[in-house]
Amino acid sequence: MEHHHHHDGDAGHVHAHPLQGDMADGPRRPSREELAHINGWGADLDRKNRPAILMERTPARFIHPHEGKLPQQPENVEILVSTERPGITPIFGTVQPPKGLSGMIRRLAFKWSENDMRRWLLLLAADRVNVVEGVGEDLVHGKVPNVLAEMGIKAEWEHNRAGLVKKAVLTGAVLGAAVYLMRRRPR
Amino acid sequence: MLAMNYRGPYRVRADYKPDPEIEHPGDAIVRVLRSCICGSDLHLYHGMVPDTRVGHTFGHEFVGEVVDVGRDVQTLKAGDRVLVPFNLFCGSCFFCQRELFGNCHNTNPEATAVGAIYGYSHTAGGYDGGQAEYVRVPMADVGPLPIPDDLHLDDAVLLTDAVPTGYQAAEMGDIQEGDTVVIFGAGPVGIFAAKSAWLMGAGRVIVVDEVEYRLEFVKRYAQCEVVNFREVNDMAEHIKKMTDWMGADVTIDCVGGDAAGSIAQTLTGRLMKMQAGASTVLHWAINCVRKGGNVSIVGVYGPTFNMVPMGNVLNKGLTIRANQASVKRHLPRLIEHIREGRLNPKEIITHRVPLEEVADAYHIFSSKLDNCIKTVLIPPSAREVQAVNATALH
Ligand SMILES: [Zn+2]
Ligand SMILES: [Zn+2]
Numbered sequence: 001m002e003h004h005h006h007h008d009g010d011a012g013h014v015h016a017h018p019l020q021g022d023m024a025d026g027p028r029r030p031s032r033e034e035l036a037h038i039n040g041w042g043a044d045l046d047r048k049n050r051p052a053i054l055m056e057r058t059p060a061r062f063i064h065p066h067e068g069k070l071p072q073q074p075e076n077v078e079i080l081v082s083t084e085r086p087g088i089t090p091i092f093g094t095v096q097p098p099k100g101l102s103g104m105i106r107r108l109a110f111k112w113s114e115n116d117m118r119r120w121l122l123l124l125a126a127d128r129v130n131v132v133e134g135v136g137e138d139l140v141h142g143k144v145p146n147v148l149a150e151m152g153i154k155a156e157w158e159h160n161r162a163g164l165v166k167k168a169v170l171t172g173a174v175l176g177a178a179v180y181l182m183r184r185r186p187r
Numbered sequence: 188m189l190a191m192n193y194r195g196p197y198r199v200r201a202d203y204k205p206d207p208e209i210e211h212p213g214d215a216i217v218r219v220l221r222s223c224i225c226g227s228d229l230h231l232y233h234g235m236v237p238d239t240r241v242g243h244t245f246g247h248e249f250v251g252e253v254v255d256v257g258r259d260v261q262t263l264k265a266g267d268r269v270l271v272p273f274n275l276f277c278g279s280c281f282f283c284q285r286e287l288f289g290n291c292h293n294t295n296p297e298a299t300a301v302g303a304i305y306g307y308s309h310t311a312g313g314y315d316g317g318q319a320e321y322v323r324v325p326m327a328d329v330g331p332l333p334i335p336d337d338l339h340l341d342d343a344v345l346l347t348d349a350v351p352t353g354y355q356a357a358e359m360g361d362i363q364e365g366d367t368v369v370i371f372g373a374g375p376v377g378i379f380a381a382k383s384a385w386l387m388g389a390g391r392v393i394v395v396d397e398v399e400y401r402l403e404f405v406k407r408y409a410q411c412e413v414v415n416f417r418e419v420n421d422m423a424e425h426i427k428k429m430t431d432w433m434g435a436d437v438t439i440d441c442v443g444g445d446a447a448g449s450i451a452q453t454l455t456g457r458l459m460k461m462q463a464g465a466s467t468v469l470h471w472a473i474n475c476v477r478k479g480g481n482v483s484i485v486g487v488y489g490p491t492f493n494m495v496p497m498g499n500v501l502n503k504g505l506t507i508r509a510n511q512a513s514v515k516r517h518l519p520r521l522i523e524h525i526r527e528g529r530l531n532p533k534e535i536i537t538h539r540v541p542l543e544e545v546a547d548a549y550h551i552f553s554s555k556l557d558n559c560i561k562t563v564l565i566p567p568s569a570r571e572v573q574a575v576n577a578t579a580l581h
Contacts, residue, residue: 027431029365030390038385038410040529045364045388051517052358056285062515064262064328065278066213070293073211081296089296091211091277091325093313096240114300120491123237124460131195134241150198152550159556
């Protein structure tokens with residue numbers, strides 16, 4: 001299917017694209033017979049069977065809402081609260097309250113709204129500081145964290161031995177080179 | 188009790204911590220019988236979710252047995268077996284009244300933009316999750332569903348997230364009879380989105396991923412076509428070619444910010460954190476769908492921002508729908524599908540691991556070793572019960 005044409009003032013250039021062709025009514029749709037072998041095909045073709053259409057539906061089905069005002073959970077540990085609401089929610093999680101340096105960074109982060117990039121960057125920074133604190137805490141409790149085990153070295157050995165050996169050889173080479181260079185320098 | 192314990196990116200272990208307690212009159216304490224590792228746990232595991240604190244216990248997909256209830260709890264009692272939706276919701280706020288259970292306003296003080304989720308950092312409310320022996324389950328009359336006798340525990344645990352999220356992903360695509368549906372991601376959610384697309388009358392279902400064993404699995408399990416994006420020059424061009432140059436009617440993002448497939452996106456989104464995860468799949472979803480088509484998003488992204496081809500959304504006249512699955516509203520219909528044999532969720536479970544080996548389980552799932560699709564963790568206390576009730580328990 002070759003297509004040549006000339007524009008005025010554009011003599012000498014030959015455009016040779018195939019034609020797009022007439023748009024069909026759309027892509028071919030398989031018939032119901034062709035789809036009959038598919039387990040469950042069309043069981044929810046009827047929208048009445050689809051539970052989330054419409055996205056918002058009142059009153060809510062399938063739940064037993066609490067009657068009256070929700071009781072307030074007592075606040076026994078420090079909870080950081082978003083600035084985008086007036087106070088604390090009636091229910092909240094209480095695990096791992098903020099503490100240490102990471103806690104200070106988290107408190108600072110929560111001074112900004114969820115709309116502000118600084119909040120999230122500070123929280124990510126706090127997370128990294130918290131990892132170091134975690135190692136410190138382990139050591140204080142007389143526990144040297146087995147980092148390789150925590151990273152799943154047993155599974156790596158069982159299911160990706162070649163990759164593990166490669167990583168070990170590479171790490172060994174890098175460490176070896178570093179030791180060699182450090183020893184050489186004083187001379 | 189024994190619980191999964193986050194120590195830092197790529198570092199988790201099983202460790203002892205105090206048992207959870209009733210902290211609100213609507214709480215229950217649930218003894219976990221099974222919990223799953225989810226693709227979205229990997230965002231936490233990789234250190235991508237802000238305010239993930241050391242010591243946190245992950246796990247938003249679990250089933251268990253009620254052992255204690257607060258004084259306000261009326262519908263549950265000790266001994267009941269429950270399936271706990273991953274969203275933690277009050278049932279009475281503005282959003283819950285509208286069945287937006289994933290967007291509850293009363294359970295997450297740390298953020299307004301996201302509802303509360305078990306074991307999903309303090310950005311999602313600061314609740315420990317179910318990869319443990321016991322969990323605190325607030326609003327026990329509202330969230331948990333008693334498990335019907337004929338429902339297998341392995342099916343029940345997949346109804347806490349993976350199945351309803353895949354189903355809602357397809358539903359938000361507003362699939363019409365005969366539609367071509369392209370699903371990005373062949374993990375559990377992508378697998379159930381593919382199955383659900385058929386239930387809704389799709390004409391073609393195409394699943395895109397890079398992991399060959401997962402593509403093989405979904406092709407057989409969901410009877411669909413597959414594309415390995417590593418073998419494709421350009422995703423939009425490829426999908427256009429496959430669809431008589433029209434594009435798909437519906438595209439679905441079941442991957443989120445951990446996507447591979449674009450060096451620039453991986454650098455800016457995953458390594459440098461200049462955006463809230465790699466938006467590779469959003470980009471593909473927008474550019475592979477036909478004009479006037481629907482884009483559905485259930486892949487998880489961070490709270491900041493992502494770079495997406497917004498001009499194409501406008502110029503192509505696309506409809507984008509997205510949400511955390513509102514799990515509870517789907518459960519009655521999904522249980523019917525399981526009873527009728529149209530869905531068989533437990534078939535995707537490839538690994539059963541004692542909770543003690545949680546570090547290896549995360550590594551296997553994260554690195555896609557040993558043909559892993561879905562991993563179930565079994566706490567030590569649940570193993571004893573299983574041995575005693577082996578027959579009663581299916
Ligand atoms: Zn999940
Ligand atoms: Zn609510």
